[in-house]
Amino acid sequence: MWLDHRTQTEEHLVSLKIDLDGQTALVTGASRGIGRDIALTLTEGGADVVVVARRADTLADLAREIGDRGQSCLPITADLTQPESWERVAERAWTETGSIDVLVNTAGLIVRREPPEVTLEDFDSTFDLNVRATFFLTQAVGRRMLEAGSGSVVTITSVAAETVTKAPVTYQASKAALVQMTRALAIRWGPTVRVNSVAPGYVETDMNREWLSDPENRQWLVEHTAMQRVGEPADVSDIVAYLASPLSSFITGQNIVVDGGWNMR
Known part of the structure; x- marks a missing residue:
């Protein structure tokens, strides 16, 4: 996987390779959308x-494609x-790979x-997956990374953060x-394990399909985005690959916004 960059004079082409050869990555939420693309x-x-x-079933399809x-x-x-x-996921992943x-x-x-309609079940289900599960899986995997002496953690957040x-x-x-979890872990786990996050804006995924299917919503989004388009999963996954690679070896504790300039509106 290569990143090409030309100077302002277009006279020189510099190629940077995102080299992940020999590495193993664990990706959650991988059955569709951004996770699958990552x-x-x-x-x-x-x-x-x-x-x-x-x-x-969707994981089996992805495994065959890979x-x-x-x-x-x-x-x-x-x-x-x-x-x-x-612990089960962390142990099996580490043992088998x-x-x-x-x-x-x-x-x-x-x-x-x-807000007036949010139930306790809504609140708990959101935080159980988005926060609790993310922290404790990161803890289980991160503990092993610390013992091994290296590692990189990338968490998908949101421009809404x-x-x-x-x-x-x-x-x-x-x-x-x-x-905040990303920043706190980066301080505690450096220099052994780097911890970063990526904050997508509005991206064409199943999660956003219903909202983006409304022409007024889509028009509003495009008009308020500097790049004048809706994000694609690849916009996010390319940044994740960079953060996973040695090219970002001096980057930790950062939340990188990938929203086409929407948050500057």
């Missing part, structure tokens, strides 16, 4: 992957809201309800918690 992008960089999601590309893929079916899953060099926390939930959006309040609060 898993595929990391394999393009040479990584083998462990993919985690609730649905065995296998056809010549990379190894271990699918693990798990409900990460269940406490027993965190030998090590986990990169952890990408993508699994997330959004419950679209206005940086600025107020139209997203549900519970979702925004959960993503803000992940940003």
